[in-house]
Amino acid sequence: MKRATLVPEFTIPSPAQLPARWPGREVELDGTVTFIRDTPAQGDNVEPAVYVHGLGGSSTNWTDLAGILASRTDGPALEGQAIDLPGFGYSGRARSYTLDAMAGHVIRWIEHSDRGPVHLFGNSLGGATSVKVAARRPDLVRSLTLISPAMPFLDPRRSLQGRVVPLLLLPNATRLAARHMSSIEPEALADMVIDSCYGDPARYPQQRRLEAIEEARLRHQVPWYAEAYVGSLRGLVSSFLRAYLPGEGSIWRTASKIKAPTLVIAGRQDKLVDIRTAPQVARLIPDSRLMMLEGVGHVAQMEVPRSVARAVFGLLNELAAPVAEREQEPVRARVARVRMAS
Template sequence: MKRAALWPEHLLPPHHVPPPWPGREVRLDGTVTYVRDTPATSADAEPALYVHGLGGSSQNWTDLAGLLAHRLDGQAIDLPGFGRSEPGRRYTIPAFAERVVRWIEHSDRGPVHLFGNSLGGAVAVHVAGLRPELVRTLTLVSPALPFLDFRRSLQGRMLPLLAIPRGERLAAWRLAQLAPEVMVQQVLEACFADLTRISEQRRQEALEEIRVRYEAAHYTAAYVRTFRGLVSSFLRSYLPGAGSMWRIAAAVQAPTLVVGGLQDKLVDVRVAPQAARAIPDSRLMMLEGVGHVAQVEVPRTVARAVLHLLAETEEAGRRSDMAG
C-alpha cells in the first residue's frame, strides 16, 4: 500500500454540472438492466464500468464519469432491483458480481477500468479478485467491505429488520410514512459530510430518484434483502472458507485506488485503509471533511487520483514492454 497521488488540477475539464448521462434498457439473461453511457471525448479512451452502492443508482457517477471522459469511455449500470433495473432473484454480493461479469461479457468491452462505491465496491472487489482478466484497474470509493461494529454505521439501525420475518414489509410501511422531500434530506445527510457541496440540480435529481423508488413495488424488498446479503458476507469473512471478502481482496491483481471519507457515516472509516492493506497493488486516499460518496461530494479530487492511477499504470506497462 502507498499513498495516492493527484493529477494536476489544471489538466481537468472546466467545472460544470452535467445532467445525468442518457440511459437505455438492455435485456440481459431475461431481465432488464439499465445502463447509462458517458461517451468518450477522445479516440483512444479505454472502457470503464461504474457500480453504485446500496440504495444508489447509475446517476451517482454522473460527475466523475464526465470528468474522466477524455480518458475513459464510461458505462454505469443499475444493479438488479435498484435505479431503473428490474428486480433480481438473489441479492447477494456473488449474485451482483455475476451480473457485472455478465454485463462486461455481454458488452464485449473487457477488460475494463472498474469503479465501485460502497456495496458496489464490495461487488467490484469480488469481480476483480475472481475474474482478474476482466479488470484493468480498480477504484473503490468507501467500499462496503466487512466490519462488525455497526455502531460505526447509521445502517446499524436497520439490523433489527433482519431478524423480523418479512421485514421488508415494515420497511415499506416506514417508507410510505415519509414525504419524498424528507427522505431526500435524510439520504443526503447520511451520505454527505458537507451539504453545501450539493448543487440544486443534484438535489432535484435525487428527489426524482426517490420518487422512482416510491413507484417501484420491489424496491424495499430489494433494499432489505441486499442489506441482509451484505451483513451475511461480513460475517462469513471472519470464518474459514474461500468466501471471505478479505481473502478475495488479497487475490486482486489490478492496480487499485482506495478512497475513503473521514466523515463517512455509513461504512466504518477504518475499512478503506484495511482494504488498501489487503489488496497487493494499492494506493490509499483518505479525505478530511468528506462523507460516503466522495465521487459525488468532491468529484474533481477523486478524478485527479484516478487520472494519476491511470498514468502510473500506463508507465508501468511501457516499462514492462521495454523490458520484454
C-alpha cells in the same frame, strides 16, 4: 500499499455547468431488464469503464465523476457505462440480492458488452461487489477503484445503518421497510440520504437535490424496491459475518487475490462505513494506492468528484507508462513524486 498519486488540480476538466444525467437504455440480461447509462468520451485515447453504485443508489451517482473522466484530453479518457444494479434505479428485480449474485450480474454485463478488460469503479455496496468481480474474473478488470467500499466491520455503532440490522431478522422485514419508506415524502427522503452520505451537505448542488427528489419518487413507484434494499443489506451483513469465519467464503480472502492495480478512496467523515475499513482494504490488496479525504463522507465521487478524478488520472498515467519504466523507477523517487503531487 502506497499513497495515491494526484495529477495537478489545473489539469482537471472544469465544465461551465453541471452535466445533466447521462442518457440511459434498457438491456435484456439474464431474463430481466438492466438499465445502463452511457458517458461517451472523445478522441483516440479512450478506454472503457464500468461504474457500480451503492446500496439504495443508482447509476446517476456517477454523473459528475464519469463526465470528468470522459472529457480528458491530455491522457487516457474513460468511456463509461454506469449500471443500475438489479432492483435499483430502472433495472428489474432479481431472484437473489447476495454479493455473489450482484457480482455475477456485473460480470455478465461486461461479457455482454464485450468491452473488457475495463476500469471498474465501485462505491459502497458496489465496492464490495467490484472486489468480488475483480478477484473472480481478473481478465475483465484493467484497474479497480473502490470508493468507501462496504467491506466488513463488526461495530454497528460505526454506521447509521447499524440500528436497522436487527430488523433484518424479522420475517416481515421487507413489508415493514416498504411501509416505512412509503410514509416519507420524497423531499424528506432525499434530504435524509444527502445528510447520511455527505460529509458536508452544503456541498450538494440544488440541481442534484432536485434529481435526488425525482429518484425518491421513483422508489415509491417501484414495487420491488424495498425487497431489493432489504435483500442487498442482508447480503452485505451476511458477507460481514462470513468474513471472519474459516474457509474461502471470506471477502477479505477474496480481496487478497485481486491482481488489478487498485485505488482505494474514502472520506474521513463517512457515516455509513467504518473509516478504518479503507486502509485495511488497501493493505490487503497487493497492488494498491490509498487516498483519505478530510471533510468528505460516503460518496466522494459525488461530493468531491474533482479530487477523486485527480487520483484516478494519476492511476491511469501510471498504467500508461511503459512497463520497463515502471519497473526500473527507484522506490525512493516514486515516493517523492507521490508526496509532491499531494
